[in-house]
Amino acid sequence: MTTARLDRLIGRQILTANNRLLGRIEECRAEQRDNSWVVREWVIGSAGLLERLGFGVRLILGWKAGRSFIARWDQVDLTHPDRPRLNCSVDELKRA
Amino acid sequence: MDVAHDLLDKHIVDRNGHELGRVDGIVLDVRPGEPPKLTDLLIGASALGCRVNPTIGRWVHALEHALGLGHLRPIRIDCTRIEEIDDKIKIDLSAGDTTADVVEQRIRTWLLKLPGSR
Amino acid sequence: MKKIFNVLLGVVTSIGGFVEAGSISTAAQGGAEFGFALLWAIALATIILAMLAEMAGRVATVGRRSMAAAVRERFGFHYQMIPLGAELMIDLLLLAAEIGGVAVAIKLLTGIGFQWWILPVGLAVWLVIWFGNFTVIEDGVGLLGMVTIAFVVAAWRLQPPLNSVATGFLPSLPNHDLTRYAFLTVSIVGATVSPYLLNFYSSGAIEEKWTEPDLWINRVTCYLGMGFGSIVSMGVLITAAVVLGPLHVQVNSYEQAALMFVPVFGRWAVLLFACALGVGCFGAAIEITLNAGYVLAQSFGWPWGVDKPRRDTARFCAAFTLVLLLALMVGILGFDPLQMTLISVALTVVVMPLMVLPFLVLMNDEQYVKTHTSGAFGNGFLAVLTILGALMALVVIPLEVFGG
Numbered sequence: 001m002t003t004a005r006l007d008r009l010i011g012r013q014i015l016t017a018n019n020r021l022l023g024r025i026e027e028c029r030a031e032q033r034d035n036s037w038v039v040r041e042w043v044i045g046s047a048g049l050l051e052r053l054g055f056g057v058r059l060i061l062g063w064k065a066g067r068s069f070i071a072r073w074d075q076v077d078l079t080h081p082d083r084p085r086l087n088c089s090v091d092e093l094k095r096a
Numbered sequence: 097m098d099v100a101h102d103l104l105d106k107h108i109v110d111r112n113g114h115e116l117g118r119v120d121g122i123v124l125d126v127r128p129g130e131p132p133k134l135t136d137l138l139i140g141a142s143a144l145g146c147r148v149n150p151t152i153g154r155w156v157h158a159l160e161h162a163l164g165l166g167h168l169r170p171i172r173i174d175c176t177r178i179e180e181i182d183d184k185i186k187i188d189l190s191a192g193d194t195t196a197d198v199v200e201q202r203i204r205t206w207l208l209k210l211p212g213s214r
Numbered sequence: 215m216k217k218i219f220n221v222l223l224g225v226v227t228s229i230g231g232f233v234e235a236g237s238i239s240t241a242a243q244g245g246a247e248f249g250f251a252l253l254w255a256i257a258l259a260t261i262i263l264a265m266l267a268e269m270a271g272r273v274a275t276v277g278r279r280s281m282a283a284a285v286r287e288r289f290g291f292h293y294q295m296i297p298l299g300a301e302l303m304i305d306l307l308l309l310a311a312e313i314g315g316v317a318v319a320i321k322l323l324t325g326i327g328f329q330w331w332i333l334p335v336g337l338a339v340w341l342v343i344w345f346g347n348f349t350v351i352e353d354g355v356g357l358l359g360m361v362t363i364a365f366v367v368a369a370w371r372l373q374p375p376l377n378s379v380a381t382g383f384l385p386s387l388p389n390h391d392l393t394r395y396a397f398l399t400v401s402i403v404g405a406t407v408s409p410y411l412l413n414f415y416s417s418g419a420i421e422e423k424w425t426e427p428d429l430w431i432n433r434v435t436c437y438l439g440m441g442f443g444s445i446v447s448m449g450v451l452i453t454a455a456v457v458l459g460p461l462h463v464q465v466n467s468y469e470q471a472a473l474m475f476v477p478v479f480g481r482w483a484v485l486l487f488a489c490a491l492g493v494g495c496f497g498a499a500i501e502i503t504l505n506a507g508y509v510l511a512q513s514f515g516w517p518w519g520v521d522k523p524r525r526d527t528a529r530f531c532a533a534f535t536l537v538l539l540l541a542l543m544v545g546i547l548g549f550d551p552l553q554m555t556l557i558s559v560a561l562t563v564v565v566m567p568l569m570v571l572p573f574l575v576l577m578n579d580e581q582y583v584k585t586h587t588s589g590a591f592g593n594g595f596l597a598v599l600t601i602l603g604a605l606m607a608l609v610v611i612p613l614e615v616f617g618g
Contacts (some may be wrong), residue, residue: 007121
């Protein structure tokens with residue numbers, strides 16, 4: 001069992017299975033099961049934290065929405081929370 | 097529920113509407129073969145410090161220890177106690193069931209020595 | 215009827231509370247060195263302030279959150295700690311400058327060096343906050359601040375040529391010392407659009423328990439109150455232009471600035487200037503001190519509010535007390551208050567883009583303003599202001615070095 005700080009995972013870079021930089025974890029989507037909250041999926045974006053700023057920053061900077069992915073909980077390996085990585089190929093991820 | 101958008105940094109209020117603080121950190125329990133579970137909401141300076149940088153978190157926790165608060169911080173709220181997630185996070189506890197008010201109470205003790213501290 | 219009275223009171227107290235160390239010093243310097251040519255900068259800065267304050271008031275009234283709380287919740291602590299840290303640093307310097315301004319005002323009246331008055335003034339600020347409530351503090355400070363109307367009276371009595379004054383509202387380039395002109399333009403904006411004002415205003419809206427039906431009060435207070443308040447600033451500039459300009463006085467101290475009242479008020483000049491400076495700076499010192507408490511408590515989620523019993527807001531009280539103590543420590547070092555004012559005003563400009571950027575997001579997020587989102591005009595204004603703010607932030611330090 002590993003304990004991780006979810007707030008430290010948000011904004012952290014995530015690697016692909018072959019150690020390439022995929023992007024940053026922008027959001028964690030959780031759902032309630034029984035009385036607990038469990039992670040359902042992770043939103044990964046190449047624009048990173050700026051995506052959280054939303055439309056306003058894009059308006060000023062002319063930022064084009066980069067590639068964003070959605071990874072299921074079982075597609076992300078958190079054995080080492082400081083170095084999250086995919087345990088599947090990028091093609092298996094959903095596009096946001 | 098989007099954790100960063102809906103939970104993190106929001107105010108936590110108890111069953112009486114009393115504000116305990118903000119969600120400064122969230123603990124995740126990761127087990128092989130199971131979806132990671134949100135176990136605790138963290139409130140407090142050391143939780144926030146750790147969020148910025150683990151070393152800063154350790155320094156702040158050391159300071160809390162020096163002030164006799166180490167064993168009380170950060171405040172942990174079991175995620176199963178979350179009742180409602182809206183503008184504020186409502187929990188099924190009262191502030192007295194947690195150590196949320198300890199620092200406030202200690203500073204209040206000094207303040208009450210001043211005239212006019214109604 | 216009571217509401218209308220309260221709104222009028224709000225407008226009047228906005229006028230009385232408008233000028234402080236930053237606006238007096240930059241307007242005095244601007245008038246003394248460039249005549250009426252910087253009136254447009256005061257007008258522009260006031261429009262920027264009024265629009266941003268109205269937006270901050272809207273977030274507080276509709277979203278029930280101050281700006282500091284909204285920024286923490288919407289952007290997260292990683293983003294917020296930078297403008298938070300910057301605002302606290304600027305507030306500290308500006309607070310020291312405002313307390314210094316009051317101390318100089320008392321020195322003008324008593325002849326006793328300003329450093330001796332720093333601690334008593336700081337204690338007075340603390341006592342007003344400790345024993346007061348929001349209405350008494352805001353209205354009391356604002357009403358006393360009506361003495362600053364003396365600047366408008368002086369400007370009127372000097373009978374400046376109206377067509378020259380009118381020309382001053384059109385942006386123009388000076389015929390001498392462009393660097394200095396640019397520095398004073400940017401300083402006037404920084405002195406008027408202080409970061410503390412926006413969070414203080416939004417916190418005040420929550421202290422006054424404004425709700426959606428009160429949005430019109432928010433608009434009236436911002437546009438009319440601040441609009442009329444800027445007339446006092448313009449009074450400072452015009453008076454300095456007419457009296458000090460021909461004497462080629464570069465205003466480097468408040469004692470020099472006081473000379474602007476002599477032709478109009480004669481033997482009452484020093485007394486009136488000292489009262490106007492002292493009350494203006496005292497009110498600002500109270501607001502900045504309170505705001506330091508607000509911004510820390512709101513960011514970290516502590517209970518806050520000057521209308522709540524002090525025993526229920528212990529960390530909030532400790533926070534503003536600590537910031538006031540730190541400012542007093544800076545103040546007793548003896549730096550010239552006017553110079554400290556100009557440095558803090560320049561630093562305000564440096565952080566301005568960080569201050570403005572959150573508005574662009576919050577004013578379009580229904581979680582914070584519900585249906586009262588900014589339209590194309592509001593968003594356009596914010597986008598232009600963010601770019602303008604970024605440009606000013608880039609040039610202000612070089613301008614301070616070469617033109618300050």
